[in-house]
Amino acid sequence: MLRISKKKNGKWFVDLFDDTHNHKLSITPMKVMKHRFHAKFHHTMKCKSLMVQLNQSGLKPSQIKKAINAMKTSNEVDVTSKQCVDVLSEQRKHNRGREFYGLIKRLQDKELVDNDQYYVVDLCSDGRPRNIFWAD
Numbered sequence: 505m506l507r508i509s510k511k512k513n514g515k516w517f518v519d520l521f522d523d524t525h526n527h528k529l530s531i532t533p534m535k536v537m538k539h540r541f542h543a544k545f546h547h548t549m550k551c552k553s554l555m556v557q558l559n560q561s562g563l564k565p566s567q568i569k570k571a572i573n574a575m576k577t578s579n580e581v582d583v584t585s586k587q588c589v590d591v592l593s594e595q596r597k598h599n600r601g602r603e604f605y606g607l608i609k610r611l612q613d614k615e616l617v618d619n620d621q622y623y624v625v626d627l628c629s630d631g632r633p634r635n636i637f638w639a640d
Contacts, residue, residue: 551583555591565589604633611638 507520551572558568565588572583608625615621623638 552591552595555588556595559592565592607636614640
């Protein structure tokens with residue numbers, strides 16, 4: 505274990521180091537690949553993109569996991585439901601706010617062609633949308 509901290513003057517330093525290994529070392533490459541930190545397939549852009557597409561088509565993380573594990577090669581470690589949830593959560597954080605602006609853009613575009621279009625947006629104190637009302 506290694507812990508690095510920052511001093512008040514902005515310099516970094518190692519304030520804790522423990523060189524005791526916490527598990528038996530794996531001898532064979534196939535066993536090493538099964539360690540959690542070596543399971544990187546779910547981090548690839550190809551896999552993340554596929555997870556997002558499957559989620560957008562309505563599949564749940566457990567179903568996404570099954571589909572991806574059926575398509576991957578045998579030397580890649582199986583993807584877990586938790587990994588799917590983590591990737592989808594990361595994607596939602598990345599897109600946070602875009603849905604709101606997309607909706608406003610759509611309402612504004614419709615307002616240009618429909619004189620009866622009306623909408624009101626209620627925002628929280630920090631600027632996030634709370635309620636949207638529209639009528640056409």
